[in-house]
Amino acid sequence: MGIVPESGRGAAARVGAHLDASAAADPHTLRAHNLGIVMRMLRDHGSLTRKDIEQSTGLVAASVTNLLADLSGRRLVRDVRGGGAEARGRGRPRVMVEQVPDRCLALAVRIERTRVTAEVHSSAGVLLDSASRSVTLAWGQPGDVAHAVAGLVARAEGIAADHGGLLLACVVTVPGPVSHENRIADSVEFGWGHLELVELIRAAGVPSELPLEVINDSNAAALAEHFALPLPRPGVMLYVEASIAAGVGGGVIADGRILTGGRGFGGELGHVTVDWRGRPCHCGANGCLSAYIGPDALLTSARLVDHAQLAGRQAAMDEFRARLTRGEKRAVDVALRAGDILGAGMRSVYDVINPTTLVLGGYLAGMRRWIEPGIQMQLAPRTEKLAPVAVESGRLGRRAGLVGAARHGLLPLFDDPTLVPPAS
Numbered sequence: 001m002g003i004v005p006e007s008g009r010g011a012a013a014r015v016g017a018h019l020d021a022s023a024a025a026d027p028h029t030l031r032a033h034n035l036g037i038v039m040r041m042l043r044d045h046g047s048l049t050r051k052d053i054e055q056s057t058g059l060v061a062a063s064v065t066n067l068l069a070d071l072s073g074r075r076l077v078r079d080v081r082g083g084g085a086e087a088r089g090r091g092r093p094r095v096m097v098e099q100v101p102d103r104c105l106a107l108a109v110r111i112e113r114t115r116v117t118a119e120v121h122s123s124a125g126v127l128l129d130s131a132s133r134s135v136t137l138a139w140g141q142p143g144d145v146a147h148a149v150a151g152l153v154a155r156a157e158g159i160a161a162d163h164g165g166l167l168l169a170c171v172v173t174v175p176g177p178v179s180h181e182n183r184i185a186d187s188v189e190f191g192w193g194h195l196e197l198v199e200l201i202r203a204a205g206v207p208s209e210l211p212l213e214v215i216n217d218s219n220a221a222a223l224a225e226h227f228a229l230p231l232p233r234p235g236v237m238l239y240v241e242a243s244i245a246a247g248v249g250g251g252v253i254a255d256g257r258i259l260t261g262g263r264g265f266g267g268e269l270g271h272v273t274v275d276w277r278g279r280p281c282h283c284g285a286n287g288c289l290s291a292y293i294g295p296d297a298l299l300t301s302a303r304l305v306d307h308a309q310l311a312g313r314q315a316a317m318d319e320f321r322a323r324l325t326r327g328e329k330r331a332v333d334v335a336l337r338a339g340d341i342l343g344a345g346m347r348s349v350y351d352v353i354n355p356t357t358l359v360l361g362g363y364l365a366g367m368r369r370w371i372e373p374g375i376q377m378q379l380a381p382r383t384e385k386l387a388p389v390a391v392e393s394g395r396l397g398r399r400a401g402l403v404g405a406a407r408h409g410l411l412p413l414f415d416d417p418t419l420v421p422p423a424s
């Protein structure tokens with residue numbers, strides 16, 4: 001739905017979007033909707049003139065002024081002097097509108113085996129704080145994770161207070177599937193099954209008013225990589241990442257949100273079947289993509305298992321990459337084959353959700369030169385007749401998960417900026 005006029009006069013004639021009958025009955029909903037559109041424009045473009053906003057929304061100047069006054073009253077936006085006319089030495093400097101850089105904050109927390117890492121990001125994309133805590137996870141037990149997260153929340157509340165900002169959400173990422181009810185279903189890495197981590201974190205002292213969510217780490221990374229793409233961003237994007245530490249993960253982004261399906265377990269692209277009688281996967285199935293392009297599979301095919309035992313798996317993967325760059329035949333063959341297998345998996349996904357972009361993360365990003373030909377060849381029966389798929393390397397690397405978790409936590413602000421009360 002596009003911009004909807006709050007009072008039909010004036011703006012109505014300019015609006016091409018259809019009016020939603022239920023929304024039309026509720027002025028607050030309309031206002032929230034229109035404020036959200038302005039906030040999303042500022043999120044996506046950084047700063048804009050009032051004229052830019054009028055032209056993009058089709059609203060008259062008075063309506064734009066009114067919406068900006070509302071957002072300004074909540075201390076969400078501010079005026080800044082633009083450089084355009086001033087730099088050319090004529091006329092008055094342009095006044096631009098931008099988000100207040102430290103008003104709305106989200107805390108992103110990544111849980112790993114020995115460490116919990118946290119970052120505080122603002123809705124304007126500013127990183128305000130980063131911190132980490134060592135944790136001890138016994139297999140299958142949450143250990144002191146909940147207390148570590150609660151401590152990081154308290155720290156973030158302090159950062160928000162220092163800036164006169166609001167901490168709007170805490171989003172925690174974990175490896176493995178997480179249900180819509182925030183229940184960690186099965187974390188192979190930690191041995192957590194059906195763990196109610198949110199309840200544990202609340203019990204450790206996080207106030208009930210702060211929205212607290214647990215999501216899958218690859219899904220978070222997918223969302224960050226989606227926002228890192230140039231405008232206009234793809235309607236449906238696939239993300240596949242692979243790393244020594246966490247194996248193969250993935251995510252689907254649709255309409256700017258993580259698509260997790262009916263119960264929350266969607267987007268696990270690493271477990272798409274590429275051979276129904278194939279290699280066993282740790283998930284319990286056979287022939288998952290993960291069993292062919294995961295770190296152990298690649299190191300085995302590249303005959304680097306001994307190297308991994310002597311020097312560690314990361315060193316072995318670095319060696320694989322070095323051999324690839326030198327053009328050594330075995331390494332190149334392994335990478336080309338990985339591209340074929342990944343492409344076959346993505347063809348199945350193409351038929352279900354018709355993505356326009358595939359973003360590669362982790363070590364797959366650095367292998368794109370060798371794996372993209374296979375991906376495109378496998379997709380060709382679809383992409384040549386229907387529509388192409390752009391294959392890109394992720395832009396954010398290891399940072400993607402935390403950036404995406406913060407983005408996810410701030411999405412409600414951009415749907416309804418009135419959740420931030422007027423500033424006193």
Ligand SMILES: [Zn+2]
Nearest residue numbers: 271281283288
């Ligand atoms: Zn699997």
